Amino acid sequence: MTDDRPMILIVEDDRTTRGFLADNLSADGFEPIGVESVAEALSTLDERYPDIVLLDLGLPDRDGLELVREIRGADGVASRLDPALPLLVLSGRANELTRVRAIERGADDILPKPFGYAELRARIHALLRRSEQRTRCGRMRVGPLEVDPAARSVRLNGRPISLSQKEFALLRTLCTDPTRVHSKDELLRNIWGYRQLGCNRKGPP
Template identity: 40%
Template structure:
């Protein structure tokens, strides 16, 4: 059986219990850990496909675990925390987490995020073309088509789109995006980003106000969905 193996690092036994039940119902294999130390041991020895981690753990901050894991692996990490402040989210994402979910959360939402993160590794681009919805991106020729019609993107818009595609559905913080597209020295100019993202949505989304692919995580960053 090749069901995905998920490591859940969470100190609240109640939450651990129902998350385990829900995930088992959905067909995943679960390993539970109740602290940073235990989590790190399990992450190295049990070889999970994905880690769910709480930030406020009894023996340390979950961000430490994220940083350590990122030291040797790029396996997907989802943060599950009661901390709802945006700067906490940004800090966790900058540390290397791929997504962030605030408690209390809906189980459907959690399962949807897990599916998206796990699918990243299945996304293959044998013909050099990335597709989301009715948009096709030829990553060799830097060409973008929507419903078969060519769409002209400025170089910056293309670099932005490429960065989001490379993240494969993970949230990229403003800082990460600015660094990747403009390079160092522009980390404070988030309004650049907003203008270019708005243009990108105008060109690629059917209804820019209700985007289906280029999703805004307010005060945190952006992600590309539908890959």
């Protein structure tokens, strides 16, 4: 049996708020994951692929806006971070300046604390509706090969294939436009990050 519940990452250092959100979201059919710092959020995003992030700004290790910046700045190819991941900021300092900065950094929405859970749930559903088409369009199929960038999964004839991070990035690049011929220099630059071919004359590892 598969779990098709939307996964929500809650990045909130207040245990009471985090527990309140997790309990209510779980009761409403979501799969909540709670963490309390930017470091824990990045570690979770490296292993799991949530459908949306609820993000507090006043976190103990770094400002929540730094997480927004890292996610939006990801390349979406070699990085495990999805630059299009929906981000909903929850903050007790949601004055006009903070709201502007959050939106400028790439947040999709911001809700000031204290907030009503019913409004939060409505905003979550709105973001999920907007991202649904993006998720569908992200899946690529080339013959018997299926690549799902959002889930970082690959299937061949319906069977899962295990790939390293670089292998997945290479396959995704090739599947994006399967009829195009990519030069070695281009692949080295886009996948391995080399500025010029001379940086690695023996080719990628």
